[in-house]
Amino acid sequence: MLKHRVLVIIKFIAFFTVLFIAIQFLPVWLLQTNPPLRNEPVWDSPQTRAIARRACFDCHSNETVWPLYTRIAPVSWLVTFDVIRGRRHLNFSEWRRAGGTKGEPGISADEVIATIAKGDMPPGSYLKMHPQAKLSAVERQQLMQGLAASLK
Known part of the structure; x- marks a missing residue:
């Protein structure tokens, strides 16, 4: 009975080890x-830019810092x-005001500021x-005031 449990555990670990190795070959990075x-x-x-860079740019700009762990599936x-997804919603490196250009929708400064004011950004995760x-x-207040002046 004990041998059977040990064998099941070993198979379980082996399966997930092989699976973990296999998913590394999906080069999403x-x-x-x-x-x-x-x-x-x-x-x-x-x-304002320094605060935005520290709190927002990793997901909302083309200046993302990609740590090594972001290459491991x-x-x-x-x-x-x-x-x-973050860049699609708001990208400070490709800023467009509401209405956008060439028919592309933009995000308004008011939406950005409201999201920060609610505490939704940066997210807890x-x-x-x-x-x-x-x-x-x-800093949150400085960022909101600075964005209001910068993005309008």
Whole structure:
């Protein structure tokens, strides 16, 4: 009976080890790019850009920092697709105001500021791995005021 349990556990571990190795061959990390900056906002101050860079740019710009762990599946899948989704929604490197250009929808400065004011950004899941992105109340207020001046 004990031998059977040990054998089942060994098979279980072997299966998941092989599966873990196999999923590494799905190179989602090839999508981890940083295209050139195309249309960055005119920032009202270097401080606003610095706070935005620390709290927002990893998901909402073409200046994403891709740590080594983002090349290991399944973490690579989660991070890569979060960044792709974040850039689609708001990309400070390709800033477009509401209405956009060439028919592309934009996001308004008011939407960005409201999301920050509600505390939805940066998200808690991101802050767990990036505590330096956590904003104090003063920094959050500075960022919202700076974005209001920069993005309108």
